Amino acid sequence: MPPEDSGLPRRRALAGLIAVAATSLAACTKRKGPSTVKPTGAAPSGFSGSTPGESPSPSPSATPPDPTAIAAARAREIALLTAYDAAARDIPAAAALLADFRAHHAAHLERIQTLRGAPSPGLTVPAEPTRETPSTSSSTSSKAAAAKARAVFAQLAKLERTAAADGAAACAAAGPTDFAVLLAEIAGSESQHSALLPTFPAPVPS
């Protein structure tokens, strides 16, 4: 049993262990040279309760991503944007609830368009729909409206789940690391949407 008063603070000991492990791994990657080894100090600190986002960016790859994979990712985003727009048209009272997630997909699409090898936009990116005022003369009961909204949210969640799974599969097959990470980021966002959509309250038509 080690002595109690070793004089080595636990954190310092842990940092030492990490450094040793990093050095060992660096030795395994001689072919890439030492410049590609991240210092252990770059460890993410998301578990401290702060927002995640401090893991290092992958170094840009020399190889451009496969244009077919880019086109597929782009098509997924356009399909989702179209679905959100249709949902907002169908249930105007839900448009505000869905606006943030729609904006996320617009941001995903924008990022995809910046990739080397991205096809020039052949399809028009759907413009954000104008918010329609719900008809006050609707004969639909509020119960029916709520049920319809829940069905629409469930359908969107299903689309998001499928897109996330497709994105994860594409991530595994993607060649360049930075493209794989981008695909994973997008798929992660879609996974979050799919989890949260069923928790949305059914909007009350005004």
Next chain:
Amino acid sequence: MTPRPTRRAVLLAGAALAVVRPTSALAAPADDVAALNALLAVEHAAIYDLAAAGGTLSLVTRAVVVRHYDEHRARRDVLTQRIRVLGGAPVAALPAYADPVLGPDGTADIVAVEAACVQAYHAAIGSVADQLSRRICATAFIDECRHLALAKSAGGQAGAPDPFVTGR
């Protein structure tokens, strides 16, 4: 007596190891084993922490976290199996972890654990070279994103505030 490592320290160590080698072009299987073992250590710690926090949660939140707990256990097994297939030796869970410092309800702690897992898998996607291992990491990453969103939502936070989960 040696103090027990906190699970946060283990999560930190695991995440640090997962980002040691950020590119995959020339990776060797041994590197993948190291990255997957780092993730396995994170899962061991997360499983402990979720179990510890479970008793402090509301019934509704607990039901969600129990599902996540089961998924973490399943993923631990997937990682263990993959490491063996690659010829490595899976790391074992530590004999004990220091008890997490829990708030009035453990939701904040759950959020922290899931956020750490998101970061670890995100880093690993950029590290592993083997396609199947990357698939495992990518699938786990989207699952962790889902866990994080639901944990945040249970704690009254916005579940998905950003278009890119890790902020990039």
